[in-house]
Amino acid sequence: MSIARPKSALSSPNRVVPVLGLLALVLVWVLDLGAILPNRIVPGTGHGLLSAVGWVGATLVTGALIGCLLLSVLPLRSRYLTLLILVSVSLALLPLLLDVFAARHLPENSPYARSSIGSGFWCLLFLLSLMLIEIFGRLGSGRGFQLIVLAGICGSWVWLFQGAGLESLSLVREFNAQPDKFEQALWTHLALALGAVTISAGLAFVLALQMIRSVAWRRPVLGVVSFLQTIPSLAVFGLLIAPLSALTEAFPVLQTLGIRGIGWAPAMLALVAYSLLPMVRNTYVALTEVPESLADAGRGMGMNERQLFFKLKLPLALPVIVEGVRITTIQAIGLTAVAALIGAGGFGSFIFQGLGQAAMDLVLLGALPTIALALLADALLTTLAVSLRPKSATV
Amino acid sequence: MMRVWAPPFLLAILLCALSAGMPILEPLYEWVQPDKQQVIYERDSFLFLLQNHITLVLISACIGTITAVAGGIFATRPAGRDFLPLVSQIASIGQTFPPVAVLALAVPVLGFGEAPILVALILYGLLPILRNTLAGLQGVDPTVKEAALGMGMSPLRVLLQVELPLAGRVILAGIRTSVTINIATAAIGSTVGARTLGDPVIAGLVNGNTAYVLQGAILIGLLALTVDSLFEAAE
Amino acid sequence: MIELKNVTRRFGQAVAVDSINLTIETGEVCVLVGSSGCGKSTTLRMINRLLPHSAGEILVDGEDITTMNPEKLRLNMGYVIQGTGLFPHWTVARNIAMVPALLKWPQARIDERVHELLTLLDLDPAIHAGKFPQQLSGGQAQRVGVARALAANPNILLMDEPFGALDAITRENLQQELLRIQQQVRKTTVFVTHDIDEALKLATRIAVMDQGRIIQHDTPENILRRPASEFVENLVGKQDRGLKLMSLRRVGDLMQRYPQPVNPEPGVEGVQEDDSLRLALSVMLWQENGELPVFNGEGAKTGVITRERILQAGA
Numbered sequence: 001m002s003i004a005r006p007k008s009a010l011s012s013p014n015r016v017v018p019v020l021g022l023l024a025l026v027l028v029w030v031l032d033l034g035a036i037l038p039n040r041i042v043p044g045t046g047h048g049l050l051s052a053v054g055w056v057g058a059t060l061v062t063g064a065l066i067g068c069l070l071l072s073v074l075p076l077r078s079r080y081l082t083l084l085i086l087v088s089v090s091l092a093l094l095p096l097l098l099d100v101f102a103a104r105h106l107p108e109n110s111p112y113a114r115s116s117i118g119s120g121f122w123c124l125l126f127l128l129s130l131m132l133i134e135i136f137g138r139l140g141s142g143r144g145f146q147l148i149v150l151a152g153i154c155g156s157w158v159w160l161f162q163g164a165g166l167e168s169l170s171l172v173r174e175f176n177a178q179p180d181k182f183e184q185a186l187w188t189h190l191a192l193a194l195g196a197v198t199i200s201a202g203l204a205f206v207l208a209l210q211m212i213r214s215v216a217w218r219r220p221v222l223g224v225v226s227f228l229q230t231i232p233s234l235a236v237f238g239l240l241i242a243p244l245s246a247l248t249e250a251f252p253v254l255q256t257l258g259i260r261g262i263g264w265a266p267a268m269l270a271l272v273a274y275s276l277l278p279m280v281r282n283t284y285v286a287l288t289e290v291p292e293s294l295a296d297a298g299r300g301m302g303m304n305e306r307q308l309f310f311k312l313k314l315p316l317a318l319p320v321i322v323e324g325v326r327i328t329t330i331q332a333i334g335l336t337a338v339a340a341l342i343g344a345g346g347f348g349s350f351i352f353q354g355l356g357q358a359a360m361d362l363v364l365l366g367a368l369p370t371i372a373l374a375l376l377a378d379a380l381l382t383t384l385a386v387s388l389r390p391k392s393a394t395v
Numbered sequence: 396m397m398r399v400w401a402p403p404f405l406l407a408i409l410l411c412a413l414s415a416g417m418p419i420l421e422p423l424y425e426w427v428q429p430d431k432q433q434v435i436y437e438r439d440s441f442l443f444l445l446q447n448h449i450t451l452v453l454i455s456a457c458i459g460t461i462t463a464v465a466g467g468i469f470a471t472r473p474a475g476r477d478f479l480p481l482v483s484q485i486a487s488i489g490q491t492f493p494p495v496a497v498l499a500l501a502v503p504v505l506g507f508g509e510a511p512i513l514v515a516l517i518l519y520g521l522l523p524i525l526r527n528t529l530a531g532l533q534g535v536d537p538t539v540k541e542a543a544l545g546m547g548m549s550p551l552r553v554l555l556q557v558e559l560p561l562a563g564r565v566i567l568a569g570i571r572t573s574v575t576i577n578i579a580t581a582a583i584g585s586t587v588g589a590r591t592l593g594d595p596v597i598a599g600l601v602n603g604n605t606a607y608v609l610q611g612a613i614l615i616g617l618l619a620l621t622v623d624s625l626f627e628a629a630e
Numbered sequence: 631m632i633e634l635k636n637v638t639r640r641f642g643q644a645v646a647v648d649s650i651n652l653t654i655e656t657g658e659v660c661v662l663v664g665s666s667g668c669g670k671s672t673t674l675r676m677i678n679r680l681l682p683h684s685a686g687e688i689l690v691d692g693e694d695i696t697t698m699n700p701e702k703l704r705l706n707m708g709y710v711i712q713g714t715g716l717f718p719h720w721t722v723a724r725n726i727a728m729v730p731a732l733l734k735w736p737q738a739r740i741d742e743r744v745h746e747l748l749t750l751l752d753l754d755p756a757i758h759a760g761k762f763p764q765q766l767s768g769g770q771a772q773r774v775g776v777a778r779a780l781a782a783n784p785n786i787l788l789m790d791e792p793f794g795a796l797d798a799i800t801r802e803n804l805q806q807e808l809l810r811i812q813q814q815v816r817k818t819t820v821f822v823t824h825d826i827d828e829a830l831k832l833a834t835r836i837a838v839m840d841q842g843r844i845i846q847h848d849t850p851e852n853i854l855r856r857p858a859s860e861f862v863e864n865l866v867g868k869q870d871r872g873l874k875l876m877s878l879r880r881v882g883d884l885m886q887r888y889p890q891p892v893n894p895e896p897g898v899e900g901v902q903e904d905d906s907l908r909l910a911l912s913v914m915l916w917q918e919n920g921e922l923p924v925f926n927g928e929g930a931k932t933g934v935i936t937r938e939r940i941l942q943a944g945a
Binding site for chain 3 (some may be wrong): 528536540541543545547548552561601
């Protein structure tokens with residue numbers, strides 16, 4: 001969505017960033033920046049901003065936030081560019097706060113002691129990200145530029161997290177305890193989610209074509225897939241266990257393939273079922289979107305049905321289909337996390353294990369990558385969809 | 396009129412009957428799970444779980460709707476126009492977050508129990524309503540608004556008598572989406588300590604008791620269908 | 631009466647309306663005409679404060695509009711826009727009743743008024759009152775729009791290109807309606823259009839606008855006979871003027887009258903007293919006849935009109 005901004009608006013103060021900045025300032029001083037935990041289970045002692053990072057750190061953080069405030073209010077030529085630099089650098093260097101915090105407070109001789117991220121840090125991260133979104137919007141920059149800046153910030157975080165300073169972070173400790181499991185969870189998660197999307201894409205294509213060919217198929221197909229969507233995923237996973245177990249008991253050969261009442265088989269089945277609605281609906285709409293008058297024009301000029309399909313209908317339908325894939329993928333990534341409850345693996349297993357053990361950072365180790373995967377898929381697929389749109393639409 | 400409301404009514408009756416009278420189906424469950432002593436979930440009565448589940452979803456739907464609609468109205472007024480781009484972006488990016496992850500994130504901050512569930516349900520649930528409120532209000536024909544103002548209606552009246560009624564359909568669709576997602580998320584909430592219809596499912600998965608799982612799953616599914624057909628009838 | 635004194639409207643650096651002075655007498659139809667972007671719509675919308683004016687004064691019946699409550703101001707002004715702006719979720723009757731309801735009229739009076747207006751605008755209340763705007767044709771919808779504007783009997787009527795989106799035949803019908811209504815109720819009307827023929831047809835006085843300024847403010851006849859600048863001349867159509875002037879005058883004003891109306895000869899075509907001279911010329915050309923019988927409303931022949939008289943009057 002683009003909003004026309006006359007040049008004169010650039011000199012009028014931005015009201016959003018000061019509100020966010022003020023809120024961040026208040027919260028970062030009031031809430032704990034982090035906590036020191038003597039071991040994995042016991043809740044630790046929290047530290048406010050001043051105690052956590054000392055006068056220097058506190059001044060830097062406060063200074064950066066006040067800088068954002070001033071920059072948005074003062075009339076400057078390249079206000080948003082300066083704001084962008086300030087906010088993105090702040091975001092990129094944010095983990096340093098945790099680094100300093102750990103260095104200052106971690107007890108020397110406790111191998112089990114660890115530091116944990118506090119709500120003050122999270123709020124600061126959240127509000128700075130909102131500021132970034134607002135600034136991107138006001139700059140009207142292209143997607144490529146935005147992705148570069150984001151990649152820069154993420155790269156900085158990855159680099160900082162690999163350094164020794166953040167080793168004591170509880171989150172990092174959890175990761176280091178089982179890096180292989182993390183990797184395996186990643187691949188399982190991707191395999192399940194992407195596998196389900198691919199299978200349902202194929203099925204959806206076939207179904208959509210059938211629905212186009214014969215009207216009688218339309219309502220029943222749409223009815224069945226919407227019905228499936230209304231039922232909560234947990235219920236569907238649960239309902240599939242009994243029949244699948246019965247099936248695998250009746251046909252032991254299935255067990256050798258790894259199909260069981262629980263595990264990846266019911267998960268995949270349910271994921272495909274859930275992915276069908278958005279995919280079928282989008283594919284059907286995409287393929288029927290082309291007005292008959294256009295098709296007739298093509299026929300009148302001598303195109304046969306096959307050429308019509310590949311040169312006209314498919315290119316026009318592709319952006320809508322990609323949009324359907326995007327929605328489905330995001331949904332599948334989320335549902336795969338729930339499937340961990342029936343033993344399917346993936347990041348959800350960290351979440352539920354963590355909940356069971358009351359180890360909050362294990363929960364984070366599962367939740368954050370899930371969110372990151374979803375956001376990544378969203379960014380990639382949106383860029384793909386935008387690039388596939390017919391160029392004339394941007395005239 | 397009766398025709399329209401019959402399906403939800405019937406479904407609701409089935410739901411309540413099954414919640415109250417699940418033990419009637421004991422023989423069925425014994426057949427499904429012959430190797431367990433206890434086949435009917437007994438830690439809490441199904442009616443209690445159903446009630447709790449509905450209460451959680453209802454509260455979060457009410458608070459979520461009020462907040463989201465208020466926010467949507469604010470962002471489309473002249474006073475709040477500066478915030479509109481950001482609010483739109485939040486509404487669409489927020490929907491990329493998987494609900495289970497949002498639920499999981501609420502626990503480190505708020506602990507176990509009903510509080511994190513409620514917060515997660517409200518925060519996540521208000522996103523579809525917000526997006527639809529924005530779309531609905533922005534979709535009102537500007538000539539209609541101009542005519543209303545030009546004829547002498549106060550801006551408040553225009554909002555209440557013109558914009559909201561015309562956007563009502565879209566907003567209701569958003570509430571429907573939100574409630575559907577929240578029913579599913581509340582079910583998972585049993586993993587963080589809330590007592591909902593997900594309890595028998597989780598208990599069953601932990602203990603390998605398929606009968607429990609079935610009972611929970613059937614009731615959750617029925618609840619979802621009942622609520623969905625209620626919304627269908629309302630539209 | 632509406633007075634605009636040195637009224638200016640700025641959008642940032644751009645000046646949309648540049649210090650205009652305009653007085654609209656009570657009961658007159660003032661048509662603002664000009665091409666797109668000349669500032670006519672902006673001027674109209676400043677009168678009912680949908681747009682604030684950047685400088686100058688606007689007085690309605692002697693009162694400065696900035697001192698008045700904007701809603702009260704607008705409740706006393708009917709407002710008709712292109713595209714009608716009828717509320718799609720209200721019936722035709724409820725749409726028309728909008729301002730009376732806001733003014734808290736008793737329901738019986740509202741119902742009566744709705745009925746009266748629908749009849750005035752040639753829409754059968756029994757058929758149309760309960761319909762929704764989407765069920766009406768473009769012409770019917772705009773009639774409802776006009777009815778809505780007249781509902782509370784405002785002193786002033788503001789119309790912003792109301793017939794622009796309609797086909798030519800419907801447009802002409804509605805223009806005739808407006809003239810007829812204006813004869814009955816005599817409302818102070820400000821009418822905006824880009825169509826010079828519409829302006830010539832409807833106006834008591836025309837204000838020609840260009841680039842935010844009023845180039846000429848005068849009666850239609852004077853605009854045609856004595857255009858103030860080449861711009862106005864081109865606007866009215868330099869070479870079309872003669873015929874346009876003819877369309878402003880009635881046969882009845884120039885005919886040779888018989889002392890008594892007589893019975894017409896059967897099978898002879900002529901013109902009515904109320905027809906325009908332009909129409910008379912057209913009929914003369916068609917019949918290849920320099921003289922036409924003139925009839926009155928009852929069909930009796932009241933005189934003749936000759937080509938020579940018409941050509942003389944053009945001077």
